[in-house]
Amino acid sequence: RxxxxxxxxxxxxxxxxxxxxxxxxxPKKKVFAAKPGAPSRA
Known part of the structure; x- marks a missing residue:
């Protein structure tokens, strides 16, 4: 949790x-690649 x-x-x-x-x-690979399918806008 x-x-x-x-x-x-x-x-x-x-x-x-x-x-x-x-x-x-x-800035951080972990944050951007935290979840495959996150609503990210480039």
Missing amino acids: EKAEAIRRARKAAKKTAQREGLLPM
Whole structure:
């Protein structure tokens, strides 16, 4: 349960950071490749 929440929070933070920094290439491979099928917009 905590792990799922952490992943969700990390992905949310990563999305915010990416958008804020202009969608950088890949800040963290783990966050972007956390779940195959996540609603990601390039």
